[in-house]
Amino acid sequence: MRAYVRCALVASSVLVATAVAAADSVKPGKRGSFSPDVDAGGDISFPADFPAGYRHLGTWAVLGEEGVADTHIVYARPKDVAYFRKNGMFPDGAVIIKEVLEAIGSGHSTGKAFWGHKGKTWFVMIKDGKGRFASNPLWGDGWGWAQFDPKDRSKQIAKDYKTDCLHCHVPAKAMDWVYVYAYPALGEKALRFTPEDARTGHLKAGEGHRVAPTSDASGATSVTEEQRKLATGKQLFDNTCVACHSIAANAHGIGPSLFGIIGRSAGSASGYAYSDAMRNAGVTWSAESIAKHLADPRGFIPGNRMGNMFKGVAAADQRESIAAYLATVK
Ligand code: HEC
Numbered sequence: 264m265r266a267y268v269r270c271a272l273v274a275s276s277v278l279v280a281t282a283v284a285a286a287d288s289v290k291p292g293k294r295g296s297f298s299p300d301v302d303a304g305g306d307i308s309f310p311a312d313f314p315a316g317y318r319h320l321g322t323w324a325v326l327g328e329e330g331v332a333d334t335h336i337v338y339a340r341p342k343d344v345a346y347f348r349k350n351g352m353f354p355d356g357a358v359i360i361k362e363v364l365e366a367i368g369s370g371h372s373t374g375k376a377f378w379g380h381k382g383k384t385w386f387v388m389i390k391d392g393k394g395r396f397a398s399n400p401l402w403g404d405g406w407g408w409a410q411f412d413p414k415d416r417s418k419q420i421a422k423d424y425k426t427d428c429l430h431c432h433v434p435a436k437a438m439d440w441v442y443v444y445a446y447p448a449l450g451e452k453a454l455r456f457t458p459e460d461a462r463t464g465h466l467k468a469g470e471g472h473r474v475a476p477t478s479d480a481s482g483a484t485s486v487t488e489e490q491r492k493l494a495t496g497k498q499l500f501d502n503t504c505v506a507c508h509s510i511a512a513n514a515h516g517i518g519p520s521l522f523g524i525i526g527r528s529a530g531s532a533s534g535y536a537y538s539d540a541m542r543n544a545g546v547t548w549s550a551e552s553i554a555k556h557l558a559d560p561r562g563f564i565p566g567n568r569m570g571n572m573f574k575g576v577a578a579a580d581q582r583e584s585i586a587a588y589l590a591t592v593k
C-alpha cells in the first residue's frame with residue numbers, strides 16, 4: 264500500500280504540467296470556455312488529454328459467476344485529486360473517467376489472476392457546480408454525465424443522465440454521486456465513507472457484501488438461518504434494487520414499488536407506467552418467479568424495461584434471499 268502511494272505521488276507531479284498544457288491549447292469558440300471537453304451547448308467529448316494528463320484513482324474488480332468479469336479503472340486529473348485531498352470535494356470542472364474492461368483469467372504463480380483484456384466502454388463525469396447546462400439532458404445534480412463507444416471514442420452514447428446513470432449512483436449520493444471510498448488516491452477525506460461491511464477481510468466469490476451477525480448481550484451469536492437469510496436479502500436489496508425500487512406502498516421510482524409484491528400479478532401496481540411486456544406478462548409474482556426474473560431480467564419477461572437496465576443477480580442463494588426478504592414486505 265505504501266509503495267503504491269509513493270509511486271502515485273511521483274507520477275502526479277510529472278503529470279500536472281501535461282494537464283495544464285493541454286487546457287491551454289483549447290481553441291476558443293469551438294469548445295466552451297468552461298472545460299476543454301465540453302462545448303458551448305454542454306455536449307461532452309472524450310477528454311483529449313487522456314491518458315497523459317490523468318492519474319489512476321483506483322480499480323474495481325466486478326465478480327461474475329466464474330471470477331472477475333470486469334475491471335473498472337478510474338482516473339482523474341492530478342489537480343482535481345489535489346483539490347479533493349485538501350477540501351474533501353471535487354472542484355468545478357473536475358473530470359473523472361472510468362474505463363471498463365472485460366476481464367479474463369488463468370492460473371498464475373499468484374493463484375488464479377484476472378486481467379483487463381478488452382475495452383467495453385468509458386464513462387465520464389465532469390463537475391459543474393453552477394448548473395450551466397440546465398437544458399442539456401446530460402447535465403444535472405452537479406455533474407455532466409457521458410458514456411463513450413469503446414470502438415470510437417468520438418461517439419458519446421448517453422442520452423439522459425437521469426435514466427442512463429443517476430439511478431445506479433444513488434447509493435453514492437452523500438459523496439456527491441461518486442464512490443470516493445474506493446479511490447485511495449483521494450486520501451483520508453474519501454476513506455471515511457468506506458462502508459462498514461467492507462472493512463473486514465476478503466469475500467468469497469458470490470458471497471456479496473458481508474452481513475455482520477447480530478449478537479445478544481452475552482456476545483454469543485443468536486441468529487437463525489432464516490433471520491440470516493432475511494438480513495442478507497435486505498442488505499442485497501438495499502445495495503442493488505433500491506436504486507430503482509422502493510418498498511413503501513405506491514412510492515414508485517425508476518421501477519415500481521415492490522410493497523406487497525408476492526401474490527401480485529406482474530405489471531399491476533397502480534400509478535406506475537409499466538411496459539406492455541410487463542403488463543401483459545401473465546406472471547404472478549412468487550418467490551420462484553421473482554428469482555427467475557432476477558436470474559435473467561432480460562429473458563424471463565422478454566421486452567420488459569428492467570432487462571435493459573439491470574444485469575440481474577448471478578448467485579442463486581442471493582436471489583433466494585432477496586425473494587425471501589420481499590415476502591416480508593407487505
Ligand atoms: C448499473 C449501474 C450503473 C449505471 C447505469 C451507471 N453507473 Fe457509473 N458507477 C456505478 C458503480 C456501482 C460505480 C462504482 C463501482 C463500479 O464501477 O463497479 C460507478 C462508477 C462510475 C464512475 C467512477 C467514479 C465514481 O462515481 O465512483 C464514473 C465516472 C461513472 N460511474 C459514470 C457513469 C455515467 C456517466 C453513467 C451514465 C452514462 C453511469 N456511470 C451509469 C454504477 C452505474
Ligand code: HEC
Pocket residue numbers: 430500503504505506507508517518519520521524528529530531532536537538539540541542548553556557566567568569572573576585
Ligand atoms: C436499474 C433499475 C432497476 C434495478 C436496479 C432493479 N429493477 Fe426491478 N424493475 C425495474 C423497472 C424499470 C421495472 C418495470 C419494468 C417494466 O415495466 O417493463 C422493474 C420491475 C420489477 C419487478 C416487477 C414488478 C411488478 O410490479 O410487476 C420486480 C419483481 C422487480 N423489478 C424486482 C427487482 C429486484 C428484486 C431488484 C434487485 C435485485 C431489481 N428489481 C432491480 C428497474 C430496476
